[in-house]
Amino acid sequence: MWKGNIKIGRVFQIPILINWSFALVILFIFYASTTRNFTLQESIAFVGYVLTLFLCVVLHEFGHALMARRYGIETRDIILSPIGGVARLESIPEDPKKELMIAVAGPLVNACIAVFLWILIKMIYEGGMFPSSMENLRLLVYPSEFIRFVFAMNVALFIFNLVPAFPMDGGRILRSLLSIWVGHNKATTFATWIGKGLALIFVIMAIMNSQYIVLGMIGLFIFMMAHSEYRNVKMMAFLRETKLSDIMEEEFTRIALSDDYDHVLNIYNKGEEKNFLVFNAQGQIVGAIPELFIQDYKKNQEETCAVSDRISAGVGVMEPENSLYDAYRFLNAEGISILGVTLGNTIQGVLDRNMVERLIKKGKY
Ligand SMILES: [Zn+2]
Numbered sequence: 001m002w003k004g005n006i007k008i009g010r011v012f013q014i015p016i017l018i019n020w021s022f023a024l025v026i027l028f029i030f031y032a033s034t035t036r037n038f039t040l041q042e043s044i045a046f047v048g049y050v051l052t053l054f055l056c057v058v059l060h061e062f063g064h065a066l067m068a069r070r071y072g073i074e075t076r077d078i079i080l081s082p083i084g085g086v087a088r089l090e091s092i093p094e095d096p097k098k099e100l101m102i103a104v105a106g107p108l109v110n111a112c113i114a115v116f117l118w119i120l121i122k123m124i125y126e127g128g129m130f131p132s133s134m135e136n137l138r139l140l141v142y143p144s145e146f147i148r149f150v151f152a153m154n155v156a157l158f159i160f161n162l163v164p165a166f167p168m169d170g171g172r173i174l175r176s177l178l179s180i181w182v183g184h185n186k187a188t189t190f191a192t193w194i195g196k197g198l199a200l201i202f203v204i205m206a207i208m209n210s211q212y213i214v215l216g217m218i219g220l221f222i223f224m225m226a227h228s229e230y231r232n233v234k235m236m237a238f239l240r241e242t243k244l245s246d247i248m249e250e251e252f253t254r255i256a257l258s259d260d261y262d263h264v265l266n267i268y269n270k271g272e273e274k275n276f277l278v279f280n281a282q283g284q285i286v287g288a289i290p291e292l293f294i295q296d297y298k299k300n301q302e303e304t305c306a307v308s309d310r311i312s313a314g315v316g317v318m319e320p321e322n323s324l325y326d327a328y329r330f331l332n333a334e335g336i337s338i339l340g341v342t343l344g345n346t347i348q349g350v351l352d353r354n355m356v357e358r359l360i361k362k363g364k365y
Pocket residue numbers: 060061064106107161169
């Protein structure tokens with residue numbers, strides 16, 4: 001889904017990308033304009049309205065991104081697709097108050113725009129705050145109606161995003177508020193159930209009355225997203241709560257600098273171990289032999305060479321008390337295949353990248 005994004009610019013050092021499926025929006029504009037026999041002016045006003053809608057969505061995302069920056073969290077990019085915008089933050093803060101502030105900042109932007117337009121409409125025009133007909137898009141050619149449409153749109157964005165279900169901001173707000181009382185994990189479970197319950201109500205409403213068909217579709221979407229968010233959080237909790245001492249492999253082969261590759265290949269072929277740590281004569285870790293090196297050696301069948309000739313400096317050590325989360329991040333950031341788990345100067349076990357990935361894939365969380 002995220003493939004095929006086109007970069008359209010960079011604001012506050014944050015790249016803004018547009019998904020290819022945005023072409024559907026252009027198709028929709030074209031379709032709506034022709035079926036309603038819009039004049040050229042009406043079509044231009046309609047396009048202007050759609051662009052304004054996406055501008056408001058971008059501003060909403062910048063609300064999240066800039067609030068996150070206040071807490072030292074950068075935003076990788078902001079992606080726009082026909083179903084909305086996403087600000088992809090580098091990480092989600094663990095402090096519920098920070099998460100709350102970041103989640104609130106988006107809808108707050110729409111609230112501010114709405115208040116600003118409310119004042120503007122009250123000052124300049126007579127009559128109500130909302131367009132005289134929400135269905136009649138022809139009215140968009142009149143500035144007084146255009147501005148009312150934009151006001152209504154921001155009110156809708158504000159309310160929609162506050163629906164207390166993932167992936168809406170309201171879901172995150174609810175979760176962070178609950179987190180303060182019951183902790184992140186339980187809060188996610190509660191928030192997920194509330195979101196799923198709400199989604200179910202939307203779907204039932206749609207079944208009972210076809211007028212609510214769009215609401216029903218939103219309900220289905222919320223239901224699926226709530227579930228995947230729940231799985232995500234569960235996995236993060238598993239990574240955070242698991243200590244290296246719980247999962248490290250205590251039985252492993254120590255490769256000496258003086259060994260040769262045939263020896264390593266022999267052990268590798270037994271299938272139990274894929275990546276190896278290399279020790280010097282004093283018993284200190286001096287490097288690693290990643291699976292890649294062994295496969296390369298196996299394929300090219302070179303004359304046997306010494307371990308000391310082909311050794312990767314990419315090796316790290318962590319303590320048994322470190323979490324699997326820290327280790328996984330470290331492995332990925334440094335491109336390391338095996339970690340030594342050491343306490344003081346003694347090695348207690350190893351953590352292999354394959355092992356971690358197997359655990360995650362199994363869904364053991
Ligand atoms: Zn948002």
